Amino acid sequence: MPEPAQHRRVAVEKARLPDAPARRGAYRVVLDAALRLFAERGYGGTSVRDIATAADVQPATLYAHFPSKAHVLAELVRIGHEAHHQRMREALLEVQPSPRLQLAAMVRAHVSMHADYPMLAVVANAELHALPADLAAPALQLRRQSEQLMLEIVERGLRMGEFSVAQPWLAVAAIGAMGLRVAHWYTPESGMSVDTVAEAYVEFAWRIVGAKAS
Amino acid sequence: MPEPAQHRRVAVEKARLPDAPARRGAYRVVLDAALRLFAERGYGGTSVRDIATAADVQPATLYAHFPSKAHVLAELVRIGHEAHHQRMREALLEVQPSPRLQLAAMVRAHVSMHADYPMLAVVANAELHALPADLAAPALQLRRQSEQLMLEIVERGLRMGEFSVAQPWLAVAAIGAMGLRVAHWYTPESGMSVDTVAEAYVEFAWRIVGAKAS
Amino acid sequence: MPEPAQHRRVAVEKARLPDAPARRGAYRVVLDAALRLFAERGYGGTSVRDIATAADVQPATLYAHFPSKAHVLAELVRIGHEAHHQRMREALLEVQPSPRLQLAAMVRAHVSMHADYPMLAVVANAELHALPADLAAPALQLRRQSEQLMLEIVERGLRMGEFSVAQPWLAVAAIGAMGLRVAHWYTPESGMSVDTVAEAYVEFAWRIVGAKAS
Amino acid sequence: MPEPAQHRRVAVEKARLPDAPARRGAYRVVLDAALRLFAERGYGGTSVRDIATAADVQPATLYAHFPSKAHVLAELVRIGHEAHHQRMREALLEVQPSPRLQLAAMVRAHVSMHADYPMLAVVANAELHALPADLAAPALQLRRQSEQLMLEIVERGLRMGEFSVAQPWLAVAAIGAMGLRVAHWYTPESGMSVDTVAEAYVEFAWRIVGAKAS
DNA sequence: GATGAATGAGGATTCATTCAT
DNA sequence: TATGAATGAATCCTCATTCAT
Numbered sequence: 001m002p003e004p005a006q007h008r009r010v011a012v013e014k015a016r017l018p019d020a021p022a023r024r025g026a027y028r029v030v031l032d033a034a035l036r037l038f039a040e041r042g043y044g045g046t047s048v049r050d051i052a053t054a055a056d057v058q059p060a061t062l063y064a065h066f067p068s069k070a071h072v073l074a075e076l077v078r079i080g081h082e083a084h085h086q087r088m089r090e091a092l093l094e095v096q097p098s099p100r101l102q103l104a105a106m107v108r109a110h111v112s113m114h115a116d117y118p119m120l121a122v123v124a125n126a127e128l129h130a131l132p133a134d135l136a137a138p139a140l141q142l143r144r145q146s147e148q149l150m151l152e153i154v155e156r157g158l159r160m161g162e163f164s165v166a167q168p169w170l171a172v173a174a175i176g177a178m179g180l181r182v183a184h185w186y187t188p189e190s191g192m193s194v195d196t197v198a199e200a201y202v203e204f205a206w207r208i209v210g211a212k213a214s
Numbered sequence: 215m216p217e218p219a220q221h222r223r224v225a226v227e228k229a230r231l232p233d234a235p236a237r238r239g240a241y242r243v244v245l246d247a248a249l250r251l252f253a254e255r256g257y258g259g260t261s262v263r264d265i266a267t268a269a270d271v272q273p274a275t276l277y278a279h280f281p282s283k284a285h286v287l288a289e290l291v292r293i294g295h296e297a298h299h300q301r302m303r304e305a306l307l308e309v310q311p312s313p314r315l316q317l318a319a320m321v322r323a324h325v326s327m328h329a330d331y332p333m334l335a336v337v338a339n340a341e342l343h344a345l346p347a348d349l350a351a352p353a354l355q356l357r358r359q360s361e362q363l364m365l366e367i368v369e370r371g372l373r374m375g376e377f378s379v380a381q382p383w384l385a386v387a388a389i390g391a392m393g394l395r396v397a398h399w400y401t402p403e404s405g406m407s408v409d410t411v412a413e414a415y416v417e418f419a420w421r422i423v424g425a426k427a428s
Numbered sequence: 429m430p431e432p433a434q435h436r437r438v439a440v441e442k443a444r445l446p447d448a449p450a451r452r453g454a455y456r457v458v459l460d461a462a463l464r465l466f467a468e469r470g471y472g473g474t475s476v477r478d479i480a481t482a483a484d485v486q487p488a489t490l491y492a493h494f495p496s497k498a499h500v501l502a503e504l505v506r507i508g509h510e511a512h513h514q515r516m517r518e519a520l521l522e523v524q525p526s527p528r529l530q531l532a533a534m535v536r537a538h539v540s541m542h543a544d545y546p547m548l549a550v551v552a553n554a555e556l557h558a559l560p561a562d563l564a565a566p567a568l569q570l571r572r573q574s575e576q577l578m579l580e581i582v583e584r585g586l587r588m589g590e591f592s593v594a595q596p597w598l599a600v601a602a603i604g605a606m607g608l609r610v611a612h613w614y615t616p617e618s619g620m621s622v623d624t625v626a627e628a629y630v631e632f633a634w635r636i637v638g639a640k641a642s
Numbered sequence: 643m644p645e646p647a648q649h650r651r652v653a654v655e656k657a658r659l660p661d662a663p664a665r666r667g668a669y670r671v672v673l674d675a676a677l678r679l680f681a682e683r684g685y686g687g688t689s690v691r692d693i694a695t696a697a698d699v700q701p702a703t704l705y706a707h708f709p710s711k712a713h714v715l716a717e718l719v720r721i722g723h724e725a726h727h728q729r730m731r732e733a734l735l736e737v738q739p740s741p742r743l744q745l746a747a748m749v750r751a752h753v754s755m756h757a758d759y760p761m762l763a764v765v766a767n768a769e770l771h772a773l774p775a776d777l778a779a780p781a782l783q784l785r786r787q788s789e790q791l792m793l794e795i796v797e798r799g800l801r802m803g804e805f806s807v808a809q810p811w812l813a814v815a816a817i818g819a820m821g822l823r824v825a826h827w828y829t830p831e832s833g834m835s836v837d838t839v840a841e842a843y844v845e846f847a848w849r850i851v852g853a854k855a856s
Numbered sequence: 857g858a859t860g861a862a863t864g865a866g867g868a869t870t871c872a873t874t875c876a877t
Numbered sequence: 878t879a880t881g882a883a884t885g886a887a888t889c890c891t892c893a894t895t896c897a898t
Contacts, residue, residue: 007343007351040343042257042344049892058858058860061858166417173399181394181395182391208421262869272883272885274883274884274886279882435778437771469771470684473685477887477888485862486863487863491889496890565649598843606815606819608823610815632816636846636849638849702880705873711872711873859896863892865891866890869888870886871884872885872887876882
């Protein structure tokens with residue numbers, strides 16, 4: 001398995017959440033602490049006391065802002081999936097309707113999301129299973145939409161003769177997987193910019209779907 | 215994220231371990247039960263009682279065979295990494311020394327391992343972080359070796375003019391990530407054979423590294 | 429072995445702690461319960477559940493006040509040794525600087541401490557070994573001080589010609605031992621007052637060191 | 643409390659049992675191991691596994707020789723009390739019927755027993771309470787006999803005008819206590835011989851009961 | 857909002873003991 | 878006699894959560 005073989009789940013060390021200026025106070029410090037701990041140790045490996053301690057708050061305080069530990073995770077999962085989905089949508093809206101450029105825009109958004117918010121991506125992906133079905137449902141829907149979107153782009157590219165790949169679904173799975181993993185190894189300290197990685201992965205995606213040179 | 219968006223961590227439902235005729239008795243049923251539960255719920259989400267119940271033994275019986283819950287995970291991680299490493303090594307030994315064929319052999323081994331033993335692969339990858347450093351160390355070493363091996367093949371292909379890719383390390387990361395994710399969605403009931411998937415991913419890998427048609 | 433040969437470790441039946449009006453609530457009831465149980469059954473023979481049940485709280489409540497079962501014992505050991513040390517110090521401060529009177533004051537304090545707080549004395553002495561070294565250290569220091577103090581008094585008495593005994597250290601050991609044991613058999617219901625016992629032991633101590641009649 | 647303030651329950655480090663050439667094999671190694679562990683950590687602080695490990699035997703093997711963990715302790719308590727009682731009896735049989743000499747013989751036997759077999763003495767005294775009443779009964783009876791015997795000697799000495807002490811029972815309690823404690827601090831490595839200690843304690847005992855110089 | 861104390865359920869692990877071999 | 882595997886109960890302690898303040 002070809003990424004820096006360390007004994008950590010995320011290479012990055014500080015929690016980062018989008019929409020930074022959102023809520024303030026205990027709500028925010030709890031969410032930040034939970035993000036880091038869930039990313040590093042997993043939901044099951046993190047106790048409410050761990051979160052409270054890291055947030056410099058009493059455990060009881062957490063319950064003034066979240067109905068339960070699961071709802072803290074649910075909130076992170078929601079934020080992660082919504083940010084991801086929004087990046088994808090915006091990327092598509094700003095691009096020419098060519099399958100090649102649309103695929104590039106999606107991969108760019110997908111990869112940069114995972115490099116910009118690695119902890120959030122790891123939590124949203126790897127801890128989703130820890131949520132009860134009802135709390136997981138909204139995220140699953142967004143996930144399905146993104147997947148479907150990319151599949152439609154690839155299939156349109158095939159119909160238009162711009163792409164050439166035998167099993168489009170497998171190609172989409174492979175392209176998605178590439179990006180997912182970035183969250184685990186990427187760190188700004190690696191010397192590579194997010195853009196460098198994103199553009200490299202765009203090229204990989206093009207190659208996978210057999211995109212004709214433009 | 216482009217795989218079947220379900221609320222499960224592995225598509226497959228039954229635990230499978232290589233070297234099946236190995237040990238017998240409580241050791242084996244505990245390991246089987248732990249494999250399934252760790253894969254489905256994660257290490258932190260699984261209690262010793264859960265394992266014992268699933269294995270139909272008393273919690274105390276587990277401790278006659280493993281020094282601790284962590285050692286059960288460590289054993290699964292070890293088995294997973296060793297099987298993976300062995301498949302890779304054997305694949306390379308049986309192939310012509312052409313980078314193109316060597317890469318294909320590695321990807322085939324990597325992907326088929328993840329499709330043949332999805333739970334083992336998920337546990338070995340996603341729960342490695344739950345192990346104390348000393349128990350994780352052997353697996354990390356094997357991991358580093360596999361990564362290094364694939365990187366050397368790609369770089370040799372580049373030097374020989376058979377491959378063409380700007381950032382070999384990123385290519386290796388992408389190829390590895392593709393395969394990792396297979397463990398989460400693959401199931402024989404999907405209608406695709408392991409070979410179908412493996413061959414598709416070999417083609418993707420070739421495209422990523424820009425392999426010249428042979 | 430010459431004390432009432434019963435099958436009990438302390439003759440007394442109710443736990444008593446000095447500085448009674450100190451802390452209130454669960455902290456206090458836990459400490460009282462632990463004192464009685466440790467005295468009667470020993471540290472190893474008492475479970476956290478035993479203590480909690482006797483204190484009429486949940487086991488978890490104990491951990492809101494003490495970091496561990498060992499810390500409950502440590503607290504009792506500390507209280508016991510500090511009370512003992514303080515009695516000794518105060519006794520010395522209130523007495524003429526004659527070795528004969530100083531020895532009497534110390535023995536009186538030593539014996540009355542063991543008769544007034546028999547359970548505390550038994551726990552502080554007989555269960556000290558159950559503490560990890562770091563928790564036992566403060567008690568050991570106080571113990572060494574008391575011993576040294578009595579030895580110095582005896583040696584000064586010898587130099588001044590008031591006492592006459594061949595091995596002062598053995599005399600001190602014997603005098604200390606006499607008092608220690610009082611905690612096991614003394615009870616107010618025996619018909620003897622604490623003072624009666626204390627004065628008898630003062631006489632024994634004088635005889636042991638060969639004190640000249642004043 | 644005037645003995646070497648260490649964090650150990652017995653100064654001595656090796657287990658010693660009288661009637662050495664008695665039984666052989668596992669019975670003996672288990673008893674030796676239990677003696678040391680019970681002396682150092684107490685009955686409640688020692689597990690059957692601890693004993694078995696120290697004896698280099700499987701836990702199950704212990705049950706081929708003793709019906710239960712409690713019976714191992716009972717055996718040690720029995721051996722200790724019988725040896726103690728026998729020493730006392732023999733000492734009395736070999737001495738002139740003078741109270742002064744009889745008291746000396748008893749103290750000599752009492753003290754030397756506690757210095758010769760410190761671990762056995764500590765276990766027989768400090769762990770007696772851990773035994774169920776029926777297993778403790780024989781030891782308690784021997785104990786009562788020894789106490790009674792010494793009391794009778796002292797009272798006879800009083801009637802004969804050889805001794806002079808106000809409360810004979812307290813004197814007996816004090817003399818017994820002195821000797822008991824020797825087991826905790828005595829070690830041959832201290833530089834004092836058993837005889838030195840015993841003779842010093844004989845002198846202390848004489849002084850306590852106010853024995854007239856012979 | 858925040859908290860300190862409390863709790864019942866459950867966490868991993870060890871207990872003394874049994875039994876087939 | 879000795880043992881390896883097994884067990885049900887109990888070990889200490891932590892869990893997520895509640896509630897009066």
